[in-house]
Amino acid sequence: MEVSVSGFHGYLKRQERPDPDAAIRLEIRAIHRASRGTYGRPRMVQALHNRSYTIGHKRVARLMREEMLRGKIKARFKHSTDNRYIQPISDNVLKRRFSVTSPVAAWVGDITYISTRQGWLYLAVVLSVQTRQVLGYSLSDRMPEGLVQQAFMNAWTKTPVDHGVIFHSDRGRQYTGSGFRSMIAERGFVQSMSRKGNCWDNAVAESFFASLKKEEATGVYPSKAQAHASIASYIHGFYNATRLHSALGYRSPNDYAKHLKHSA
Known part of the structure; x- marks a missing residue:
């Protein structure tokens, strides 16, 4: 297949063009290491925002995918406590009021x-x-x-x-x-x-x-x-x-x- 001289030079220029995401890729890799490989897209986005980067979820998802980085998936709950012994049982006073803004300490x-x-x-x-x-x-x-x-x-x-x-x-x-x-x-x-x-x-x-x-x-x-x-x-x-x-x-x-x- 023949390629024109101008087309070939255009290809070389594109190859020499710096990666616009190079700095952010370095930050993403650094954050991933600091998080012990645990951060997925949502936490990665927030961590970048904390470092004064303005970046959206889609772009972070793409860059993490290209860098072959992913967060760890949380395992399902496993109940571990032995409750076979008969003892006084308290009522469920908390009633799943888990919000950090709940007035109930x-x-x-x-x-x-x-x-x-x-x-x-x-x-x-x-x-x-x-x-x-x-x-x-x-x-x-x-x-x-x-x-x-x-x-x-x-x-x-x-x-x-x-x-x-x-x-x-x-x-x-x-x-x-x-x-x-x-x-x-x-x-x-x-x-x-x-x-x-x-x-x-x-x-x-x-x-x-x-x-x-x-x-x-x-x-x-x-x-x-x-x-x-x-x-x-x-x-x-x-x-x-x-x-x-x-x-x-x-x-x-x-x-x-x-x-x-x-x-x-």
Whole structure:
């Protein structure tokens, strides 16, 4: 096939033309690395806006596709707490009032399993519904009532709150036990529990665990020590500090907590 001289020179000029998206591609790759490969299009768009880039969802989707980048898909909820023991059950006082703008102040707690080659670990967390921060956690190779008590006290000592705050959990025996019930009652909390077999009543905690399993604890850790280090890094160094949360208007939990404090 014959090509004209002018056509050939035009082709060369097009090949030499700089990529207008080169700078933004670098930013997208940097954000993807900083997010531990977790951000999909919505968070990527917001992260770019936070860096003063004016860019739309379609363009970001195209560039991520061309760079072969994609966010991780959240796993479905897996209920993990043993509720076979007969204990007093509190009403569902929270009633899925999970909005960060809800006037009802609430903490939520839950337990999940972490797999290592040295055996299971059990992670108990306490989160704020209003800020989505992990306020406290406890990681142990056993799952006694003391596991959730330690997570609660880790949260309480750092973030004391007024009386009347709801503490919501499932019906696991760690939360229905007299020790935990007394601990939160003495500090003015109103206990709330999910309805039987309904994990969506504790969706804030379940959603955190789904993110953790998708973004950090994705497989079997070589050792318990590595699991401890990984979970601490994820909670303190990423999830609370920098991870953009859709429920918070794509702010990090720590940033949103500061915003609420300054707005009060």
